[in-house]
Amino acid sequence: MEQFVVKGGSPLNGSVSIGGAKNAALGILAAAIMSDETVTIENVPNVRDTRVLLQAIQGIGAKVKYLDNNTVEINGSTINDVVVDYDYIKKIRASYYLLGALLGKKHESNVALPGGCNIGSRPIDQHLKGFRALGAKDDIDKGMVHVKAEHLVGAHIYFDVVTVGATINLMMAACMAEGSTILENAAKEPHVVDVANFLNAMGANIKGAGTDVIRIKGVESLHGCTYSIIPDQIEAGTFMMAAATTHGDITVCDVIPKHLESISAKLLEMGCTIIEGDDSVRVIATDRTLKATNVKTLPYPGFPTDMQPQMAIALAVAEGNSMVTESIFENRFKYVDELARMGAKIKVEGNTAYIEGIEKFSGADVSAPDLRAGAALVVAALSADGFSVIDDIEYIQRGYESFEKKLTSLGGNIEKVDNERDLQKFKLKIG
Numbered sequence: 001m002e003q004f005v006v007k008g009g010s011p012l013n014g015s016v017s018i019g020g021a022k023n024a025a026l027g028i029l030a031a032a033i034m035s036d037e038t039v040t041i042e043n044v045p046n047v048r049d050t051r052v053l054l055q056a057i058q059g060i061g062a063k064v065k066y067l068d069n070n071t072v073e074i075n076g077s078t079i080n081d082v083v084v085d086y087d088y089i090k091k092i093r094a095s096y097y098l099l100g101a102l103l104g105k106k107h108e109s110n111v112a113l114p115g116g117c118n119i120g121s122r123p124i125d126q127h128l129k130g131f132r133a134l135g136a137k138d139d140i141d142k143g144m145v146h147v148k149a150e151h152l153v154g155a156h157i158y159f160d161v162v163t164v165g166a167t168i169n170l171m172m173a174a175c176m177a178e179g180s181t182i183l184e185n186a187a188k189e190p191h192v193v194d195v196a197n198f199l200n201a202m203g204a205n206i207k208g209a210g211t212d213v214i215r216i217k218g219v220e221s222l223h224g225c226t227y228s229i230i231p232d233q234i235e236a237g238t239f240m241m242a243a244a245t246t247h248g249d250i251t252v253c254d255v256i257p258k259h260l261e262s263i264s265a266k267l268l269e270m271g272c273t274i275i276e277g278d279d280s281v282r283v284i285a286t287d288r289t290l291k292a293t294n295v296k297t298l299p300y301p302g303f304p305t306d307m308q309p310q311m312a313i314a315l316a317v318a319e320g321n322s323m324v325t326e327s328i329f330e331n332r333f334k335y336v337d338e339l340a341r342m343g344a345k346i347k348v349e350g351n352t353a354y355i356e357g358i359e360k361f362s363g364a365d366v367s368a369p370d371l372r373a374g375a376a377l378v379v380a381a382l383s384a385d386g387f388s389v390i391d392d393i394e395y396i397q398r399g400y401e402s403f404e405k406k407l408t409s410l411g412g413n414i415e416k417v418d419n420e421r422d423l424q425k426f427k428l429k430i431g
């Protein structure tokens, strides 16, 4: 079982290059199977979730070729199956994108119910409501979701909640439906826009992505293209919070600063200096006391729920009392008990965490309860006095490529180990 062992206490300094966005990649890799021509996708993060999705895509007959430099080639012309019942696919959220992609391409899809991080109840009613509006029938049996349509016809769909997954799924299915579809109350996240841009690059006709009304005109077929995925807003935000929490100075490079504005704004309120470049953001938190503030997670352009644990960790070592309100997922505070082992003073009531800032974390053995909370605990450990061991790091590997290598390059003392001897060796080496 792999673990991270960390010796904390030193500021993280330097530059780090941010990879492609996991949550855009998952939509784009699934959408790529809709073309019968070869699609080349660049800047694909090499993380567990993308690898699992690509294996599932191969499992239904598509050709997948891994090229150098995070580039993947997909050809969906050989798909010969609409049943995706692959063990690992159940564990990832984005398996649901194969519902929309296969429904669009083959008018039928049978996919294991999606998993993903256990951060609250994660229904797919809005996805199914949308597919039904396009003329599909659905049923759920023995953990499999089955959708099928004789004929897909455009429709006017109003989402009851702002949902990233359903917005992307419906864009995919609707671009192969006859006539026009309007998606109202659509999600506006950068990865929604990226998937729309990708589909358009394959010949789809989607307008309005990035606003809450998306208009799609169905096309007969999608062609091949070469497309580069946008930088990962959440990976970048995690390193920005690492600069703040460790009182360091980090420049996140190869990013779109606009996507990071809600995060930069909170760091400014906390007393950090932010310097924006064309494709970089520098966060300076050296030699200063962080200030408390309040934050509430909201759909884009609000503060992202996927940054909530990293934000809370920075606030846990800020001076004064802060409040963090989670308004998207009801079970995203599981890291609070783990953080208490490191000395944090946080009380959760309903969907709000009340944080009383402490001066410094102390190292402890903790377990990652999910992807982002796991990454946040690593950041806490890097700022803590002494050694920490982080268990269950497979969650973190779902979404961060070379996490420990990037942190090491910024001066962090962190190593991935898989046995007690290596763990002790690291402790002896670092001292």
Ligand SMILES: CC(=O)N[C@H]1[C@@H](OP(=O)(O)OP(=O)(O)OC[C@H]2O[C@@H](n3ccc(=O)[nH]c3=O)[C@H](O)[C@@H]2O)O[C@H](CO)[C@@H](O)[C@@H]1O
Pocket: 023, 024, 026, 093, 094, 121, 122, 123, 124, 125, 126, 127, 128, 161, 162, 163, 164, 165, 166, 187, 305, 306, 328, 329
């Ligand atoms: C693979 C991926 O991209 N995952 C992201 C995606 O998850 P995911 O697509 O699952 O999240 P959604 O945006 O769909 O969920 C937002 C809210 O809508 C609710 N809801 C959603 C669908 C539905 O059919 N019915 C319903 O009630 C959810 O319970 C949640 O409260 O967006 C989340 C919100 O930005 C992020 O935290 C996840 O990292």
Ligand SMILES: C=C(OP(=O)(O)O)C(=O)O
Pocket: 023, 092, 093, 094, 115, 116, 117, 118, 119, 306, 371, 372, 399
């Ligand atoms: C919650 C996340 O992912 P998923 O929706 O795939 O569980 C995330 O990326 O933070």
